[in-house]
Amino acid sequence: MNALRAFWNRVRLFYESWPPLLRRLFVPALLVLFFILALVLPQAGVLNLYQQQVLIYVGINIILAASLNLVNGYMGEFSVGHAGFMAVGAYVASILTVWAFPRWGLGEYIPYLFPVALLLGGAAAGLTGLVVAFPSFRTRGDYLAIVTLAWNMIVKSVLENIDAIGGPRGFMGMQKLTTVAWVYVWVVVTIYLLRNLVYSNYGRGILSIREDEIASSLVSVDTRKVKITTFVVASFFAGIAGGLFAHIIQFINPRSFSILKSTDVLVMVYLGGIGSLGGSILGATVYTVLLELLRPLQVWRWVVGPLLLVLLMIFRPRGIMGMREWRFLVPREERSQAIASIKEHIRRKREAAAPVPVGGSSD
């Protein structure tokens, strides 16, 4: 562990020694490089189908975990119905690509319209996020957890009862549109947008609700607006993840979006760490890969997730990253150097003007 940390510190020192421009371009360059790899490696046959599929699941789970983290980690509410929103996105996107687009004479453009289907699926899911957002004005904690749970069950039950979309038999006919490159793009977009939200006044509003809701309203936070924002944004991305999911497994049924799926996402969030996007990336990756590695255990591997969750709660309730963030996910202007330079600027400005005594004795 210490060797690892020492190694990491050396890497960091090396990075710090680069000229500023190079450092600025480093993360974007890396992102572009990964995109090219995501595009080329599957084509070139370096990644076989199974490996591609695992990568795609990792990506989908990152989107799910990061968006649920917004509600459970950042806002401190306890939603156990994330799969319900995922289901909405999955069904809407699938209906669009399987029925609507061909019927509108757009059949041949489907691969290009895939992002549109995803966005509409996300929008539909985001809209249903209101179902949970409104009760959250009055209901908190355990009771809100029950509301989200009820929501998950209701979605599943409604889907089971609509015969036109297959009812309990499920819905199929989707093309395999979800590729590693697409998932990669959506992961980057999701993390980027969520990060920007988290480091804004709205993001701080979300955090303040977790810390102390009443105090937060007494420093002018419109808690209703914040809650609506949080639930809608979180369910929007869950919907996107659902659309991606539907177009990789090409067959969805209501049971795919049961409370078990929601629990899986919960494990990823709490494993990676609450209040940390980096944590969600880590948690989703570790958990997804772990379950794949445990495949030989067959049924027994489903015992691992719940057990892991219990042990986590007892021994490390904040998860691996618990409210810390990877540096590259912190906006540049929020990092210590930037803050220090503003402080310096203020100090100089103050000294230029009449000196103001700190904390009194001006009389």
Add this chain to the structure above:
Amino acid sequence: MQGLIQQVLNALQLGSVYALIALGYTMVYGIITLINFAHGDIFMVSTYVAFFVGTAVISRALHLPGIVVFILTMLATMFATALLAVLIERFAYKPLRQAPRVSAVITALGVGLFLENFTLATIGPDPRFLPKFFPVVTFTWSGVAFSNIQIIIIAVSAVVMLLLDTIVRRTMVGMAMRAVSWDKFTAPLMGVPVDRIISITFALGASIAAIGGMLFGMVYTIDPYMGIRIGWWAFISAVVGGIGNIRGAMLGGFILGFVEIFTPVILPASTYRDFVAFSLLLVLLVFRPYGILGRPVAQKV
């Protein structure tokens, strides 16, 4: 008319089982404000205990009368289930008593899924029947058919509920439970052994669920998923009645029993049951979050 009475009887039978399970949810919530999501799966495990104990007793049977086998099995099941619940409390929940409440709820969810998947992995998904303790006798009374099993279920549930209500209201243990539920910081100062009272509550809730499990298994098949299927319904019962409120759990159980039986009567298919039940829950939580018989908790500023 006869059809209606028949349905009411079915609803009462089912409602009794829901009520018995709901009591466990509500008692635990009442005492440590934890939604014990594992309770439904504890109920599920109890039916398997009843299955194995009952089969074992009958196969070695020394030609004991059915009623004796029934009672022996029930006692053994209650004991084993209570032990399981106490162990879960001791090892999974107790370490989290000072932690944020969400941690304990998530743990409960994890324990429930663990029990379910563990049962699935060891015993398998096939539905099973509990051994027959009694020959089924059907009576017909002015066109309404009812069996001795139905009567046993409703009668046993009624007795158990009355007994529990008396324990909580009239005995020292009940008083201690109410004291802990009221104020777990002052109760120990008054000499109430809080840890033991919490264990007793879990044990009591689980043994009542075990009774529910036996009764349920006499009519329906059992499988590892019923912790979710039946457990959630019982849980809704507890919330609808007012979680933390014992009489509310009983009322809620019967309401949900009626919802389940009468949904297919009114709506086109029985598959709408979940939808109706959970919508009821959602609407209730929005307008009366503390349930029918519960009281609102004021937030201190």
Add this chain to the structure above:
Amino acid sequence: MPLLRIRGLTHFFGGLRAVHDFNLDQEPGELIGIIGPNGAGKTTVFNLITGVYRPTEGEIFFNGHNLVGKRPDQIVSLGIARTFQTIRLFKNLSVLDNVRIAHFARTRYEVPAAMFRMPNYLREEAEVRERALELLDLMGLADQAEWVASSLPYGLQRRLEIARALACEPRLLLLDEPAAGMNPGEIAELMELIRWIRQQFDLTIILIEHQMRVVMGICERIKVLDFGETIAEGTPAEIQSNPRVIEAYLGEEAI
């Protein structure tokens, strides 16, 4: 015209009457103290003014706005900020974030602007960052700006709470027992601080306090509550010689 005008304010908790017929006219710039034994209803008055509770009866007018029925965040935006008897900082957030949250109501950019880092978002965030740091600098907390709030020593936590309230840019500041748990040295410093922010930010202040030294030292006018009733009102000198007050409150303290 008074800045704050309260008429016949009454509040019941179930059957318990916490505040009864409370009246107040406060001119801009005035510093009024509210004293009274525990449970006299002082904090309840603050909770009623700031919209945490809805009064059973009575009217509250602030700067011409009727406050009854408004949400706390709306009331804060009208220009009333407060601190709490027991410190209620956002414990796990940085000192800087604690102060920046108070800018929420004045945020002009919308959520999508934030998510896509639009120019107006960047501009406004830079502005908020600088103003918050400026305030922290004034309050002597700039060096701790990136600390987690709960890691501050007690006295600085109190100071941060005041800073956070000031960041709401209030005209009326409600201070709920700011000297609670402080030693005499810290109390003297606090009194200086209150005098100074009052001038610096041109504030009208209501102060709830147990420490008689503080109230008598800096308030122009004092109201005494006991069991929800207003039993006396006047200048510090008048209060100190009022027999009912001595009986209800000072009597105990003096012994």
